[in-house]
Amino acid sequence: MYKYLTALCVLTLPALAEDPTIDSVKAVQTGSGWRFDVTISHPDTGWDHYADGWDVRTTDGTSLGLRVLHHPHVNEQPFTRSISGIDIPAGIDRVMIYSRCNETGWSDDGTEVILTE
Numbered sequence: 001m002y003k004y005l006t007a008l009c010v011l012t013l014p015a016l017a018e019d020p021t022i023d024s025v026k027a028v029q030t031g032s033g034w035r036f037d038v039t040i041s042h043p044d045t046g047w048d049h050y051a052d053g054w055d056v057r058t059t060d061g062t063s064l065g066l067r068v069l070h071h072p073h074v075n076e077q078p079f080t081r082s083i084s085g086i087d088i089p090a091g092i093d094r095v096m097i098y099s100r101c102n103e104t105g106w107s108d109d110g111t112e113v114i115l116t117e
Helices: 002-011
Strands: 021-030 033-041 051-057 063-068 079-086 094-101 111-114
Touching: 021 094, 021 111, 033 051, 033 063, 033 094, 051 079, 063 079
Parallel strands: none
Antiparallel strands: 021 033, 033 079, 051 063, 051 094, 094 111
C-alpha cells in the first residue's frame, strides 16, 4: 500500500519551470530612439506557463523599456518581438535585457547588449 502512496506523491510534484532564454538581440539607433529586436525561446505550454515579457535595463537595473508579451507562443519557437523609441541616457554604452515568465517571474541573468552607433 505504501508504494502506491509514494508513487502518488511523486506524480503530484510540480514541473520545474524554465526561464525564457534570450537567443539574440539586435539594437539599432533610429531618429526616435533605439529599437530592440529580441528573439526568445521558452517551452510555452499555454496560458498557464509562457514567456510574458522582456525589459531593457541599464547596468544598474533602471528600466528603460518593457515589452509585454500578451499571449503564449506555443507553436512559434523561437520568436522575435520588438520595442522602439527607447531613450538611452548619454554615457550609456551597454544595456541588459531580462526576460520574464508568467510562472517564475524575472530571469536572474540578463543578456548584455553593447550599443554601437
